[in-house]
Amino acid sequence: MLINWQTPEHVYLVCGKTDLRKGIDGLAMVVAENFGLELYNNSLFLFCGSRNDRFKALYWDDEGFILLYKRYENGSLRWPKNKSEVKELKPAQLNALFTGLSPFPERSIHKIKPGSLY
DSSP states (O other): OOSOTTSSSEEEEEEEEOOTTOOHHHHHHHHHHHHOOOTTSSEEEEEEOSSTTEEEEEEEOSSSEEEEEEEOSSOOOOOOOOTTOEEEEOHHHHHHHHTTSOSSOSOOOOOOOTTOOO
């Protein structure tokens, strides 16, 4: 792998479907025009197409852009569907995504105060 997934300061997941036929320039335009994020500040951008078994990643390494393409042979990712947003991932969420789990659990367990069970 050309980059360590833990190296970038920011990891952004572009939600919804992205046309994975786009190259570096096209994906950079998606980020700049739709979300107004800085492309050159040690950030990794993740894009998924209509099939959840593959994604592209765009990363600036201070010399130029790196475009990565990953296809899983056995399994798929759980990619958020809301196409109008970008979510910043923490390292644990990124690891969950790469193991096929949803990085954004749909429900959480609420703490219960003592004596409030019955």
